[in-house]
Amino acid sequence: MLKFLCFAVKTQLNVHDLNNEAVAGNVTDIRIMEFLDEKGQRQEAPAVSGRMLKHWHCEAFRHLINHGAYKDVPLCDGCKVGEPIRPGEIRDGTLRQVAKSESDAVTSCAVCDVHGYLIARQAEGEQEAGTSARRTTRAMFSWLMPVLDKEAISRQVIHNRVSSDPGTMMPFSKAYASGFYGFISALDIDRIALIESKLGNSNPYAIEDGTGRKDRIKVAIEAYRYLISGHLGASLSHAVPHGNPIEVLVAYSESGPLPFPVSPMYPDYVPRTEGLMPAGTTLLYWGDGMPSKANVKNTIDDIFSELIGRVG
Template sequence: MQFALTAKLLINMHDLNNERAEEIRRVPLIFKTKDGYRLISEAVAVSGVMLKHWHAVYLARRAEELGVNLCPLCRRGEAIRVPPPDAVKMEWLHTDENTYKKYIDCLSKGTEEDLIKLCVGEDAHGFLRTEPTLRRESLIKFSWLLPIYLEGIEMPPFRVVQHTRNIREVPEEPEELRRMQMPYPRSYADGVYGFASLCDLELVGTAFTCRRQVIDDNEKKKRQRAILEAFIPMLTGAFGASLARSLPAAKPLEVVAIVSKEAKIGFPAPVHPMYEDYFQLNERLFRSFAKEFNVDLLICTYGIGQSKKEDKVEVKVVNDPAEAIVTAIEYLGLNKV
C-alpha cells in the first residue's frame, strides 16, 4: 500500500518559513523559461522540515481522535521524537509518575518495536536515538515548498512590513515594556508554490530491525488513515511559521493524490509541481511503475487531467482539493476504521 501527493497552491502574504529574526528563507533555483534556463539566486521557499513538522502536528491531533497510540510529547503537540531521557521532566509532560517512568524507560532502553507500539509519530516520521544508537527511517518524505516560475513576474515577490505591539498604557518603568512598543519588521511573500510528498503505508507498524509488523491490523489501518488525513489541512497553506498573524491567503490550484492497494515496494518520488509538465511526466512514470510491478493504481486529480481508465490504472478527476485525498482513503478501505 503506497501513497504519493503533489500540490500546487497560489499563496499570498505568507511568512511560512520565517526561521530567522527578520527574513524569509531564500534559496537559489534554476527554472526553464522560453529563452532557456534561468538562475534565480534568491527564490522564496519553505523547507521540507517545516512541512514535515506540521504534518506530524496534524497527525497527532487526528490520531488522538481515532484512539491511536501517542507518546506524551506527541499528545501535547510537541513534534520531538525520542528526546534524550535526561531532558524530559515529569512536570513538563504534565503526566502521572507511572506514565512518566514507563515513557523514560522506553526512551532509554526500548527497541524499535517498543517505540513503534508506543507512538504513531515515531512509527510514521522516524527517529534517531543517539545512546544507545537506534534509528528508524521516516515513512513520510517531503520536498521543499518551491515557487513556480511565472513569465513576466520578477522573483522574489516579497516585502518587509513594519509591525507594532499595542499596549494601552506604557509605564515609564520597566524599560522592557517601553521597548515592546518599538516597531519590528516581518517579511511576507507571494507566489504560486508546489510541493511533493511520499508515504510508504505498507511499512506502517513494521519494524525494520526484525522485518515484522508489531501492531495489530486495526491499529495499523487507523494509523494509515490518520497519516493520509493529516495532509488535508496542508492543502490550503496551513503549515509553517506565523500562522497566528499571517495565515496565508491561499488557494489550491492543482492536487494529485496517487495510491495503490497492491504495491509493496515504495513509489518513485513524484516529479515536483515546479516543473510545467509535471503531471504528464508523473502519469507516465506511475503507469510504468504499475505495469512493471503488476499492481493497481488510482490517480485522483483536482484542477488538472482527465478521467480515464486503462487496465489496472485509473485517473479520476474530483471536484475539490480535499476530495482527492478522501477518495484515496476510500479506495484503500480506510474510511471504515
C-alpha cells in the same frame, strides 16, 4: 489496501510568512532559496523547507489524534504535547527521551512510528550505552517551492510591539511573501508499523491491521488536508496564508513502492508524472488541467474519500 501514496500539490499562497527563519536584529526575513529554472537560469524566491512541511504534517497528525476521530491511536508523552523528543516519557515530572526497542516505540506511539526518531545515545534499555537507534520516516517531504512560470514576491512590513509606555514601543520588520507554490510528498504506507529487522518473520508488523494499524494510516493521510490548505509553516497566529489550492495530483499503489512524482514547480508535471509511474499505479487529479491517465475528481475531498476507502 494501499501500500504507497504520493502527493503533488500546486497552490497559491498570498501574504504568508511560513518560513521566517532568517532573523537579524529586529528584522525577520522570510527564507529565500536559490534554484535553477528549466533553462538553467539562476532564480531566487521565498521557499519553505521540507523540514517545516514535515513538522506541520506531524502537528496535524497529533491534533487529529488528540482532538479528532482517532482518539484511540496511541502517542508517547513527547508526541502527545508536540515536543520533538521521540520516543518521550514523563519520568519524575520531566519529559525525556527514553531508550526503547523499536517494537515498543512503534507500538506505543503512532508519530514515532510514522515520522521516525533518532536516539543518539542510549543510556539504558535494550541497546548498549553509546549506541544509536533510529527509525526512518515513512512520510517524506520536498521543500515548498515557487512554480517556475509564475512570479513570486515578498515585501517587508513594519510592525510595532504596543506598550502603554511610548518609550518601550519597539518597531520591527517582517517580510511577507505571495506566490504560486508546489510541493511533493510520499507516504510509505506499507512500512507503517513495520519492523524491518523482522522482515522474514511470519509477522514483521508491531501492530496488526485489525488493532489500530489502519487508523494510523488513515490519520497520516488525513493530515495532508491541512498542508493543502496552507497550514504548513510559521506565523499562523497573525499571517494564515490566503490559500487557493490549484491542483492536487495523487499517485497510489496497492502492489508496491512508487517513484516520486515530477514536481508541480514545473509546468508539465502531470503528463510527465503519468509517464513515470509504473503499471498498476492509480492516479487521481483535482484541478483545471487535462490529465490523460488520471481519474479526475470533482473536489479535493473526493480524493481523500477514495484514499481512506482504499485503507478499508
